[in-house]
């Protein structure tokens with residue numbers, strides 16, 4: 092693999108982790124999700140006041156979890172934090188010259204520190220910060236000598252990342268991303284939607300998800316299904332991204348008719 096591709100893949104994985112992290116934190120605080128509706132619709136379906144600002148949250152490894160509602164999601168979150176924090180430690184040990192007090196510095200843990208936040212070092216800033224910091228190293232940011240007030244050149248805050256550490260970063264970031272997507276059910280999978288037949292024909296609905304594409308749902312009946320959506324290459328009615336919210340509404344309406 093060439094260097095530029097490895098950089099690109101690592102940055103993409105780190106950004107995917109940051110983008111989905113709020114979903115994982117919410118998943119920990121809610122019972123394991125049903126197959127339906129798909130998590131990708133969560134942003135659309137969730138009320139605004141439930142939005143979660145990731146940067147304000149203490150890292151999971153520093154919090155107590157008396158009664159998480161979704162233990163699998165918590166386990167995944169803890170594992171991802173440990174992997175990314177350990178990666179930042181490894182990179183900092185190899186390439187960091189930024190001095191104490193420099194906001195660009197990654198601080199290691201100090202078990203002997205007076206308070207918990209000091210003991211955590213940069214871990215206290217959370218996973219989002221750690222991902223941004225690692226991304227900066229992968230992109231070789233702040234690796235030029237900087238001019239000081241007296242005109243002399245100071246050692247740059249960081250050395251460029253050597254290839255073996257870039258590959259270590261890529262491996263770790265992709266593992267962490269995969270774990271996150273699996274925990275959220277956003278990895279590649281095909282899932283029958285239980286107890287919710289097609290509102291138009293009673294056929295079986297199937298949800299298809301994959302990391303880099305929008306989810307879609309098909310009806311097993313074929314072209315005889317009267318749902319107002321196109322047919323896919325297999326001749327099945329298919330709800331693409333734009334039609335999914337409509338399907339959510341139709342299924343809810345069908346459930347209410349049954350309940351009445």
Ligand SMILES: [Zn+2]
Pocket residue numbers: 289290291292293294310311312316317318328
């Ligand atoms: Zn149907």
